[in-house]
Amino acid sequence: MHVARLSIAFAAVALASLAAGPALAGSKSFSDPAGDSLSAPDVTSVVVSDEGTSLRFAVTLANRTTVAADNYLFIGMNVDRNRENGLFGWDYVASFTAAGHALSRANGTSLQLVAGNTSRASFVNGVLTFSLERRFIGNPAAFDFALVASHLVGGVLQAADPAPNTGMWSYAFETVRLRAGPLTRSLVATASGRTYTVRFTVADAATGKAVASASVSCRVQVGTTTLKARVKFSRGVASCTFTVPLRLVRSRVTGAIQARHRGVAASRPIAFTA
Ligand SMILES: [Ca+2]
Ligand SMILES: [Ca+2]
Numbered sequence: 001m002h003v004a005r006l007s008i009a010f011a012a013v014a015l016a017s018l019a020a021g022p023a024l025a026g027s028k029s030f031s032d033p034a035g036d037s038l039s040a041p042d043v044t045s046v047v048v049s050d051e052g053t054s055l056r057f058a059v060t061l062a063n064r065t066t067v068a069a070d071n072y073l074f075i076g077m078n079v080d081r082n083r084e085n086g087l088f089g090w091d092y093v094a095s096f097t098a099a100g101h102a103l104s105r106a107n108g109t110s111l112q113l114v115a116g117n118t119s120r121a122s123f124v125n126g127v128l129t130f131s132l133e134r135r136f137i138g139n140p141a142a143f144d145f146a147l148v149a150s151h152l153v154g155g156v157l158q159a160a161d162p163a164p165n166t167g168m169w170s171y172a173f174e175t176v177r178l179r180a181g182p183l184t185r186s187l188v189a190t191a192s193g194r195t196y197t198v199r200f201t202v203a204d205a206a207t208g209k210a211v212a213s214a215s216v217s218c219r220v221q222v223g224t225t226t227l228k229a230r231v232k233f234s235r236g237v238a239s240c241t242f243t244v245p246l247r248l249v250r251s252r253v254t255g256a257i258q259a260r261h262r263g264v265a266a267s268r269p270i271a272f273t274a
Helices: 003-013
Strands: 028-031 043-051 054-061 071-078 092-097 100-107 110-113 120-124 127-133 142-153 156-163 169-172 178-180 184-190 193-204 215-222 225-227 229-234 237-245 252-261 264-273
Touching: 043 142, 043 156, 054 071, 092 127, 178 252, 178 264, 193 252, 193 264, 215 229, 215 237, 225 237, 237 252
Parallel strands: none
Antiparallel strands: 028 043, 043 054, 054 127, 071 092, 071 142, 092 100, 100 110, 120 127, 142 156, 142 169, 178 193, 184 193, 193 237, 215 225, 215 252, 229 237, 252 264
16 A cells, blocks of 8 residues: 555545544444445445454445455544544554555554554455454554545545545443452472462453453562563463572562453462462
8 A cells, every 4th residue: 555645545535523422332333325435435334343352343335346456445543532643633544455454553644554463354245344453553442433435546536435424433442340359379399499370360340251361461579589470361360370499488479460351450469478
């Protein structure tokens, strides 16, 4: 995707006023009128879904079964909800063409590809699906967004369908409350020291069910010595395993273990005598 072409399309469409809509959780649908695109792809509906660490857009193009080489689709995302920065207020832009897709970040008035981006896109039965990891757009709790489907020939805009027709749509991620169980500890004595595993359960406070995934971090110290720790999350249990060397046995062990799920953290302090 050529940045100049992106800018041309954005400028030509000139999205005007911003209207923040109501914040709903989970999956949310948005609609744009049919038949308002002339020769451009006609956006009629957009479904945004929270998929845990990922976010998915499903965009229905009413007048397309394939994306032609001169068709472009952009999703502009205003993740800090400040219209005064980014490119036309958009901090991130997902772009699609027949040749592929990309995720870019606005840097002043230009776009730069997001390094390490793992987004996926497909176009099946008139529905363009784009999934990206939330961390690549800064893990926002909510964001505003708008689409532009355009038909460009030689960089010259022929027609475009902005969706929504004015302003932006808003999407808010579900706010999760976590319930952390008490910290338990097990010990395996070895010739080189004492290997401990500390663990706690992480559940969704609303349902009481164990969360399916979480990223775990752990820090453990004995005095001023930081111990190497291995972390794991399995079947709703966050765990941290570390070995207190023989020379430090009978010393005070301190630290903390944290599990993070959908941007929300639960943690337990570690404090005992090895
Ligand atoms: Ca439309
Ligand atoms: Ca429209």
